[in-house]
Amino acid sequence: MNILDLSNHLQTYLVIGAFLFGIGFYGLLQRQTLIGMLISAELILAGASVNFMAFNRFLAPDPTVGQIFTLFIMAIAAAEAAIALSIVIAVYRNYKSIDTMDVADLEG
Amino acid sequence: MNPPISSAEGLAGLVFLVMLAATGGGAMIAVNATRTIRAVAGLALCFVGVAGIYYFLQSPFVALMEMLIYVGAVCVVLVFAVMLAEPHPEQQVSKRNAIVGGLSFLTAALLTWGLIALSRGANWSKAAVRLNDGSLRDLGQSLLTTYSMVFELVSVVLLVAIIGSLVLGRAGRSKA
Numbered sequence: 001m002n003i004l005d006l007s008n009h010l011q012t013y014l015v016i017g018a019f020l021f022g023i024g025f026y027g028l029l030q031r032q033t034l035i036g037m038l039i040s041a042e043l044i045l046a047g048a049s050v051n052f053m054a055f056n057r058f059l060a061p062d063p064t065v066g067q068i069f070t071l072f073i074m075a076i077a078a079a080e081a082a083i084a085l086s087i088v089i090a091v092y093r094n095y096k097s098i099d100t101m102d103v104a105d106l107e108g
Numbered sequence: 109m110n111p112p113i114s115s116a117e118g119l120a121g122l123v124f125l126v127m128l129a130a131t132g133g134g135a136m137i138a139v140n141a142t143r144t145i146r147a148v149a150g151l152a153l154c155f156v157g158v159a160g161i162y163y164f165l166q167s168p169f170v171a172l173m174e175m176l177i178y179v180g181a182v183c184v185v186l187v188f189a190v191m192l193a194e195p196h197p198e199q200q201v202s203k204r205n206a207i208v209g210g211l212s213f214l215t216a217a218l219l220t221w222g223l224i225a226l227s228r229g230a231n232w233s234k235a236a237v238r239l240n241d242g243s244l245r246d247l248g249q250s251l252l253t254t255y256s257m258v259f260e261l262v263s264v265v266l267l268v269a270i271i272g273s274l275v276l277g278r279a280g281r282s283k284a
Contacts, residue, residue: 078269
């Protein structure tokens with residue numbers, strides 16, 4: 001298979017989806033700040049969306065389903081980003097830090 | 109199936125490779141940059157690449173939405189959070205961090221390898237019939253008929269998210 005013909009193969013998209021998921025997973029485990037973890041979570045969601053869109057294009061009987069699912073993933077991700085960032089701001093206001101090592105005590 | 113590089117298909121293939129590189133490179137920057145603002149820029153680059161990939165998957169509308177929502181909104185919101193919370197650059201690698209980094213890299217590499225092996229080994233069968241061609245018209249029709257309930261529920265979720273983030277953002281300020 002030719003390298004210029006990659007965009008017509010399902011496997012290409014599955015590999016890039018798996019790659020995005022793996023990178024996001026690595027970042028989620030290894031990052032030390034809450035914003036860094038949020039960025040990694042967005043990468044994981046992007047990997048899942050690419051997978052959905054690939055199956056939608058190549059295999060699905062109804063090619064609108066995957067697009068709609070991806071649109072819903074985007075809506076949920078936007079809501080998640082808004083909530084998580086206001087939590088980050090609230091944490092920063094109380095602890096003066098968003099390092100995950102500093103935010104370690106529970107209080108009612 | 110073997111387009112010359114000067115033909116339209118060859119150039120499209122070249123653009124696709126650029127999009128793949130933007131996605132992969134942006135993701136690497138987003139995860140490995142020491143300064144958070146650079147990580148946000150890498151995330152924006154990665155999402156531009158993902159939007160290009162959606163375009164190649166015959167979904168220009170979803171590509172447009174990816175640019176609007178992720179590059180235009182989520183990344184800007186992240187920049188605001190970086191401005192307000194001013195995270196310190198991550199410290200130099202201590203011994204514990206090196207162990208954690210190595211272990212998480214190992215886990216992620218295993219997961220990625222497993223997923224890729226699974227996707228290459230599986231026997232994907234095509235659907236017998238395509239009900240429509242997935243154009244914007246079909247998308248709008250099924251969004252307002254089959255998926256109208258989900259559509260409304262998502263708008264409720266977004267409303268709750270807006271109110272929730274306002275409440276959370278306001279909580280500390282009322283004390284002052």
